[in-house]
Amino acid sequence: MSSIEDIYARIPDFANDVRVNLTSLVADETLSPQRKYGLLLASAAATRNATLVAAIESDASHVMPPAAIAAAKAAASVEAMNNIYYRFAHLVSAPEYKTMPPRLRMDVTGNPGVDKSDFELWSLAVSVINGCGACIDAHEMTLRAAGVDSGAIHTAVRFAAITQSVAIAIDTPGSARPQAMG
Template sequence: MSSIEQLSDRIPDFAKDVRLNLSTLMADETFSPQRKYGLLLASAIATGNAALIDAVESDACAVMTSTAIVAAKAGASVVAMNNVYYRFAHLVSNPQYKTMPPRLRMNVIGNTGMDRSDFELWSLAVSPINGCGACIDAHEKTLRVEGVSSEAIQTAVRFAASVQSVAIAIGAGRPNPSQARG
């Protein structure tokens, strides 16, 4: 039994749909195993749920190169930074901030050691979890230029949505400490 399967068993019954969605995505063959597990890993990192990150990374090690695992982690971290910055620039009412350079180091984007479309797909998956419309648009546009289909892009976002819901479900399924005291 894989770590993701073990984690799936921890999803509470109130989140049966979440468990079924995860199962469906794990069986999905839209992407290569490396692309698929990169999506899962980057999305898990974006949720911040340690149990989910550990489970996904454990399984990812069997199908991803070490370079790809590092790229998924780097993508999740640099995209999280960009998501905060660009969400601010988009939401603040003062238009001056949209014209100012971010002055944030993000060299990893141009030097991942990975196929650009894989890295962009992983970056796209992180952006809806973090709620940045500007980054979603930028990654989607780059993916389309790279020749990635709308269906593949939608599937990547379905992965992100499902991973986020798993994080919420396993977090909500923890025993309540006040109830455990009896």
């Protein structure tokens, strides 16, 4: 089973800054382990990088119960849908689309199986990766109303940015690091 340690080894030398940034995320102690690994897992799922998802899920399983792992994945999947829909509604010029009901099932947002602020933070990170301004605003406002401070919100955005950069670095063609000969 792959782990985040294996991911470090896959990050090519041209992306050393990415490797250092990933190290800082894993070492972050400002967030609870569940919040931290949930951010990593939801963000990895949003990148659609199966290698990265598997590695993070492997490590997350040591600090998160199965329900929390499922919730992080649910945040990524429901936000993938919401981000497309609400980005369209926000960007389209025709005003009638803004008044139409979305008719999208998203029951998990009301009962995610984890603390609601964790789920919202994970959803924010996914929305940042997917580039939905309307969803970013909605999640940020919900988090602030729940008492989550701007430092934690900023950290979630950093997690999203760095996780996305890791996914790109390990999947860039011809970027495999040379392996030591033994």
